Structures are given as C-alpha cells and as structure tokens.
Amino acid sequence: MQLVTVDFDGTLFQGDSFKLMFQAGRKEFGIKELATVLIGTAQALFLGITRGKHALRIHFFQAFAKTFKGKTEEELASFFDELIAAGRNQINEPLVHKIKEHQESGKQVIILSGALKPFLDALIEKLGLTVTTIGTELLFDQDGRCTGATGPVINGEEKVRAVANWLDKLQLDPEETEIWAYADSESDIPLLHFVDKPIIVNPKDGMREVAKAKQWPIFGEN
Template sequence: MRLITVEFDGTLFEGDSFKLMFQAGKKEFGLQSWTTIFLGTLQALFLGVTKGKHALRIHFFKAFAKTFKGKSEDELASFFDHLIQGGKGQINQSLVNKIKEHQKHGDEVIILSGALKPFLDALIEELGLTVTTIGTELLYDEKGKCTGATGPVVNGEGKVQAITNWLKVRELDPEQLEIWAYADSESDIPLLYFVDKPIIVNPKNKMREVAEVNHWPIFGES
C-alpha cells in the first residue's frame, strides 16, 4: 500500500491561504473583528522579531481564528465560500491530475496542511476530489459554537506527528507502507525526511538547493 501526502500552501494551492483570509475578511468582517486581528497581529509582530517568522504566522493565524468566536459551522460557511471563490483559480491542476492518477492505482491520499480544515474540506469538494484532509481544526463548544481557538497548527514537525497519529489510529505500521510526500518549503523538511519518497513542488531557490543536495526529484521536471 502507498500513502501519498500532499502539502497545501505552495504545493497543491499555488497561492497563500493567509492572503486569502485577508481578502475574505474584507468582505465579511466589521470593526470589532478587525480590532481583534489588529491586536493579535501586534503581538505576532513582537514575536516575529523575537522568535522568528514561523511564530509570527502562527500568532496571526490564531488571532484571525478568534474572530470566529460564537459562530456555528453554518454561519462560517459564507466566509469559507469566499475563500473558495478566491482560491480555486490558484490550484496546481497538474498535481490534481497526479492525485487522481494515484487514486486510480489504489493509493491512499492525504492533503496535509496548517490551513484551516474547513477551508481544505470545502476546496477539496469544489475540486471534486475524495481524499482525507488533515489541517488545523477550529474548536467548538458543546452548543456547536466556535470558541475562537484552534487545535495545534499542523506545521513543521507537526505534520510528521499528524501522519504518525493517523497511522496509529488505523493501526497501520509505517514500515509496511511506502509513504510519499509532495511539498514545497523548508518548513516541510521534517516531513520530507520522514517519508520514503519525497517530491518537491514549485521550489524556491533555497528549497531547490536542498532538493539537489538530497537528490529529491522535482515535480514536473525530468
């Protein structure tokens, strides 16, 4: 059995889901929501100086999620619809076709990302794909209202942990599988070292160098 993991931002999705969230927020959010984001971003900027770019992005992401507090899944549907409309034109169609090819061969496919899982689910449905998605979860209370908090952001080492947990729940031994990863960025390096067959998609200069050093193939290049 082959397990195929496909990263989202910069890989399957050639844009940036953070930018899409801003664009959707312009249409959906009022002053109170933007104040929440502004205050969270100030904190993120401070952490960005002291703890790096990764901390900045995660803090911004969590500040944005706070604007969803008190809303049900149905009430958030409009926001995610705006994300879909803004994002579906930035899909790597060649990779979509490759995913379908994997499925024809009986491979299990997982879309793996730090992006919000409801966004991943909605966009995957829009693309007509039937695959597993692992993303950052929005948390809901017992009444079905969003708490404004998220689960762990699935990034870096978190992607390896997410796949390990997925395998454990299904009682699958990774030693008995051939695991692939399609990914694009330096933050994906822990995942790329974890899998049996890493494949680099849309690499920037630094990532291309990493791919060449490790003899990792680049998707779409012979």
C-alpha cells in the same frame, strides 16, 4: 499500502492563503473583528521576525479564530466559500490531476497542511476530490459553536506526528506503508525526511538547493 501526503500552501495552492484570508475578512468582518485580525497579524509579524515562521502561523491563525468565536460551522461557511472563490484560479491543476492518478492506482491521499481544516474541507469538495484532510482545527464547544481557539498548527514536526497518529489510528505499520510527500518549503523538511518518496513542488531558491543536495525530485521537472 501506499500513502500520499500533499501540502497546501505553496504546493496544491500556488498563491498566498494569508492574503486570501485578509481579502475574505474585509468582506465578511465588522470593524471589531477586522481590528482583532489586524492587531493579531501585527503581533504575528513581530513573532515571525523574532521566533520564525511557525510562530507567525500560530499567532495569525489564533487571531482569525478569535473572530469566529460563537459561530457555528454553517455560519462560517460563507467565509470559507469566499476564500475558495478568491483562490480557485491559483490551484495547482497538474497536481490535482496527479492526486487523482494516485487515487486511481489505489493509494490513500491526505491533504496535510497548517491551513484551517474547514477551509481544506470546503476546497477539496469544490475540487471534486475524495481525500482525507488533516489541518489546523477550529475548536467548537458542546453546542457546536466556535470557542475562538485552534488546535495545534499542523506545520513542521507536527506534520510528522499527524501522519504517525493517522497510521496508528488505522493500525497500520509505518514499516509496511510506503509514504510519499509533496511539499514546497523548508518547514516541510522533517516530513520529507520521514517519508519514503519526497517530492518538491514549486521550490524557492533555498529549497531548490536543499532538493538538489538531497537528490529529491521536483514535480514537473525532468
């Protein structure tokens, strides 16, 4: 079996999803909700400086999740639709085409990202893709209302665990599965080492140097 994982931020999506979430928040949130996000983001930025990008992502998503507390998936749909409308023109269309090629050749495809899973699901539907999504889960109670909390942020080593868990759930042997990964950042390096075919997308200078040293191919470059 062949499995292809595709990162979202910086890879399938070429813009800044944090900025998109702010834009959608300004349109959808009231003063109290927006204040929660602004305070949480300020704390996230501080953690990003002191503890790194992973800590920033965790705190940022936690701040947004608090504003969703008590809402159903249906009630959240307009927020995620706003994200998609704002970011649709920043989708990496050549990579979307490549995903479809992989599917046509029989490969399984997973969109694997720290982005919120409801956002990934809504976006994939808009793109007309039928793929698995693994992202940061919003947690819901037994009545189907958001608790204001998230599951683990799927970033760094958590991506490796997510792929391993997916294979285990389907009772697939990693040794008999050829795994590809399209990713863009240094936080993806654990996953890129884990897979058989790492492919770098839209690398910044630091990641380009890593790719060169590791002899990892760069998507769209010969």
